[in-house]
Amino acid sequence: MKQTIFALASAQGRAGVSVIRLSGPQSAEVIQALLGRLPKPRFATLGRLVQDGETIDQALVLYFKGPHSFTGEDCAEFHIHGSRAVLDRLYGIFRSMGLRHAEAGEFSRRAFENGKLDLTQAEAISDLVEAESEAQRQQALMQLDGGFRERYGQWRDNLIKLLAHIEAIVDFPDEDIPESLSDKIVGDIIALKSDIASAIDDSRRGRQIREGYRIAIMGKPNAGKSSLFNALLENDTAIVTPIAGTTRDVIESHIRIGNYTALIYDTAGLRETDDVVESEGIRRARARGDTADLRLWVIDSSESQASDLSGIRAGDYVVLNKSDRAEAGKIDDLKARMPDDVHLFETSLLTDTGTDALRVALEAHLEKALSLSTFPAATRERHMERLREAEACLDRALGIGFGTPELMAEDIRQALSAFDALFGRTDVEQVLDHIFSSFCIGK
Numbered sequence: 001m002k003q004t005i006f007a008l009a010s011a012q013g014r015a016g017v018s019v020i021r022l023s024g025p026q027s028a029e030v031i032q033a034l035l036g037r038l039p040k041p042r043f044a045t046l047g048r049l050v051q052d053g054e055t056i057d058q059a060l061v062l063y064f065k066g067p068h069s070f071t072g073e074d075c076a077e078f079h080i081h082g083s084r085a086v087l088d089r090l091y092g093i094f095r096s097m098g099l100r101h102a103e104a105g106e107f108s109r110r111a112f113e114n115g116k117l118d119l120t121q122a123e124a125i126s127d128l129v130e131a132e133s134e135a136q137r138q139q140a141l142m143q144l145d146g147g148f149r150e151r152y153g154q155w156r157d158n159l160i161k162l163l164a165h166i167e168a169i170v171d172f173p174d175e176d177i178p179e180s181l182s183d184k185i186v187g188d189i190i191a192l193k194s195d196i197a198s199a200i201d202d203s204r205r206g207r208q209i210r211e212g213y214r215i216a217i218m219g220k221p222n223a224g225k226s227s228l229f230n231a232l233l234e235n236d237t238a239i240v241t242p243i244a245g246t247t248r249d250v251i252e253s254h255i256r257i258g259n260y261t262a263l264i265y266d267t268a269g270l271r272e273t274d275d276v277v278e279s280e281g282i283r284r285a286r287a288r289g290d291t292a293d294l295r296l297w298v299i300d301s302s303e304s305q306a307s308d309l310s311g312i313r314a315g316d317y318v319v320l321n322k323s324d325r326a327e328a329g330k331i332d333d334l335k336a337r338m339p340d341d342v343h344l345f346e347t348s349l350l351t352d353t354g355t356d357a358l359r360v361a362l363e364a365h366l367e368k369a370l371s372l373s374t375f376p377a378a379t380r381e382r383h384m385e386r387l388r389e390a391e392a393c394l395d396r397a398l399g400i401g402f403g404t405p406e407l408m409a410e411d412i413r414q415a416l417s418a419f420d421a422l423f424g425r426t427d428v429e430q431v432l433d434h435i436f437s438s439f440c441i442g443k
């Protein structure tokens with residue numbers, strides 16, 4: 001039998017009300033011991049928590065009888081006054097009764113093990129707890145509602161039907177395969193493969209919403225990259241000095257832009273240098289620029305070296321900075337030499353002009369890149385790996401053909417197990433450990 005676990009479900013620290021959650025077979029016994037009675041399941045009861053005749057706190061107590069609970073086990077919730085002293089007393093009592101503190105994600109893991117959630121829904125809970133932007137909240141909620149399972153459940157059903165057809169061919173090797181059947185099988189595999197391919201394509205958007213849209217600020221030393229980073233963040237995270245080469249490593253920070261979260265990177269200025277540390281910084285800056293979803297170049301339009309525009313590509317955003325001291329004609333000259341299809345902005349970060357227009361443009365950019373009427377189902381690398389695996393299996397099955405139907409069937413079976421792993425039906429213990437350990441405690 002599982003040990004009963006407890007944890008603070010609300011945030012750490014002093015609070016008006018804190019919620020402690022219990023799950024496991026001793027939940028009822030603990031309520032009985034502290035409250036002196038067992039309330040009707042799922043009804044909140046106000047009462048005194050008493051130990052050896054001494055009142056510890058006045059609390060709101062809830063009892064959930066399994067399987068009608070979040071974890072599927074018997075559960076309890078104590079809504080107590082959130083002081084360290086009350087918590088310490090209750091934790092002491094729980095431990096003396098043989099309960100233990102929950103590990104990160106243990107409540108969700110029990111819910112998963114008891115079939116209350118599939119793995120994608122458990123992940124969605126973690127995402128919902130972490131959500132900062134409106135889009136992250138909506139995406140996580142859709143996944144929690146089973147949006148993922150519905151879509152892939154359909155694909156899984158199709159795979160099972162395909163397998164049945166192919167196995168019928170295996171079982172009757174002497175029969176001629178009707179052309180209509182082989183055409184249907186091939187057609188179904190192709191259709192499924194293209195559905196999976198478009199889900200993989202769209203999962204980029206899922207990742208961008210979930211982790212943040214990556215914006216790398218790039219440019220020569222002293223152009224004003226750190227100044228722009230700070231202006232966008234509205235704080236002084238990055239060090240700004242007149243010394244070229246101040247930023248050495250990549251600095252990153254989250255910001256909210258409209259309904260979305262972006263990850264902004266300030267990078268080392270790009271130039272030739274013999275300095276080993278700076279060279280490494282420049283290598284990292286270039287790598288960050290290559291993997292970013294958007295590159296935001298900063299150019300010092302008052303400097304002659306600003307005329308080097310190498311590295312800027314179509315689609316990039318370019319900020320012509322230090323407009324307060326740019327010579328007349330210099331900015332127009334730069335604009336004339338820009339590659340096609342870059343988005344140009346003029347700023348003076350010293351006098352804080354031009355940044356509003358940039359903010360508005362970034363918000364519109366994210367809105368265009370990330371918003372569609374539906375949210376992508378796949379949001380994590382783990383999902384993408386499984387989808388790619390299923391796609392590769394279907395590809396192989398198509399290549400094999402009906403000469404050896406048993407090999408074809410084997411590939412379809414492997415595609416099925418990729419889907420099963422997606423929902424946690426077959427994932428091995430280590431994978432589950434890894435996923436649930438990234439949850440917060442109390443979830």
Ligand SMILES: Nc1nc2c(ncn2[C@@H]2O[C@H](COP(=O)(O)OP(=O)(O)OP(=O)(O)O)[C@@H](O)[C@H]2O)c(=O)[nH]1
Nearest residue numbers: 222223224225226227245246247269322348349350
């Ligand atoms: N006149 C003027 N000075 C600016 C402007 N923006 C930034 N500066 C100054 O330019 C210098 C360099 O700014 P940073 O933001 O550190 O530039 P950076 O591109 O991050 O520099 P590195 O870390 O060397 O790559 C600082 O002294 C800033 O105050 C501007 O619009 N006008």
